[in-house]
Amino acid sequence: MSIFSKAQLLYEKSINEKIDESDMDTIIAWPEHELSVLFACADQVRRRFFEETVDPCSLMNIKSGNCSEDCAFCSQSAHNHASVQIRELAKSEEIKAQANKAFQHHLPFCVVSSGRRLSTDEIRNICNTLKECPGEKHASLGILDENEFQMLKDAGVVCYNHNIETSRSYFHRIVTTHTWDERVETVKRAKKVGLHVCCGGILGMGETWKERKEFCQQIRDLDIDTVPLNFLNAIPGTRLDAPVESPLEFLKAVSLFRLVMPRRTIKICGGRELHLGPLQGLLFFAGANGYVSGGYLTTSGAGVDKDDVLIGTLGLRKRLG
Ligand code: SF4
Numbered sequence: 001m002s003i004f005s006k007a008q009l010l011y012e013k014s015i016n017e018k019i020d021e022s023d024m025d026t027i028i029a030w031p032e033h034e035l036s037v038l039f040a041c042a043d044q045v046r047r048r049f050f051e052e053t054v055d056p057c058s059l060m061n062i063k064s065g066n067c068s069e070d071c072a073f074c075s076q077s078a079h080n081h082a083s084v085q086i087r088e089l090a091k092s093e094e095i096k097a098q099a100n101k102a103f104q105h106h107l108p109f110c111v112v113s114s115g116r117r118l119s120t121d122e123i124r125n126i127c128n129t130l131k132e133c134p135g136e137k138h139a140s141l142g143i144l145d146e147n148e149f150q151m152l153k154d155a156g157v158v159c160y161n162h163n164i165e166t167s168r169s170y171f172h173r174i175v176t177t178h179t180w181d182e183r184v185e186t187v188k189r190a191k192k193v194g195l196h197v198c199c200g201g202i203l204g205m206g207e208t209w210k211e212r213k214e215f216c217q218q219i220r221d222l223d224i225d226t227v228p229l230n231f232l233n234a235i236p237g238t239r240l241d242a243p244v245e246s247p248l249e250f251l252k253a254v255s256l257f258r259l260v261m262p263r264r265t266i267k268i269c270g271g272r273e274l275h276l277g278p279l280q281g282l283l284f285f286a287g288a289n290g291y292v293s294g295g296y297l298t299t300s301g302a303g304v305d306k307d308d309v310l311i312g313t314l315g316l317r318k319r320l321g
Contacts, residue, residue, distance in 0.1 A: 170207045
């Protein structure tokens with residue numbers, strides 16, 4: 001079968017949400033010199049369901065560092081030795097100022113905290129603040145119970161982020177202080193109260209394509225609304241080496257996730273500037289339809305203005321624009 005016929009078949013199966021394990025193997029084995037054909041296929045699937053619309057968001061790290069958990073990639077873990085600012089919960093006025101900025105740039109605003117979870121009192125404070133913030137609000141505050149998710153929902157939060165980080169089989173190599181299943185249960189509790197869920201992870205942590213495929217299938221099985229994908233930024237003092245993946249391999253992974261989950265938002269987060277550099281625009285042509293804009297939790301990004309220029313140049317527009 002020619003490479004074009006293979007791509008046509010994948011397109012048909014993808015739009016009908018019928019990509020199976022052997023199709024995933026076909027995508028993974030796609031020859032590097034013919035990747036433009038795979039990207040065109042993923043791009044057409046993206047356009048079919050999202051047209052020219054992309055879904056960015058902006059993050060605010062409202063509590064940073066000194067985390068009890070031992071995630072190998074994370075500079076905020078007290079088990080690692082990265083130099084990171086330790087900061088208690090941000091004041092209400094600071095959060096409202098950041099939310100206003102995001103609103104002016106037509107960006108959903110997501111409050112993110114380090115640590116296994118915020119306390120119930122801290123969640124109550126954040127909810128009171130978020131009620132006074134404009135625009136679309138998201139949160140990522142750790143392993144919460146159902147009542148706490150309901151508090152967030154009542155405060156106007158529409159989407160909760162909780163990443164499973166990697167496949168179930170590889171997770172123990174990355175985190176030992178909590179389990180993959182605990183993360184999945186948290187995702188299910190957030191869904192139960194009717195929050196949209198944003199759940200993905202990090203590529204380039206030493207996982208094989210087999211483990212990456214498993215991760216992708218597990219995300220699909222969780223029926224997630226938004227799938228954030230990061231490309232590992234190996235910060236000195238954390239426990240992981242820099243990824244060996246080429247930019248094209250990361251882009252192939254983006255196409256894999258798009259074709260497996262044609263109607264879900266595939267959002268590219270940390271590491272896009274670092275690993276893709278001038279190829280960043282290709283993210284959308286490889287199937288992504290979302291991105292974190294401005295900067296990340298402990299590393300900086302290109303900035304909202306540059307991101308706006310990038311998507312404008314590509315003829316894309318923000319969902320809230
Ligand atoms: S990823 Fe979250 S839970 Fe893990 S160490 Fe970093 S801040 Fe803590």
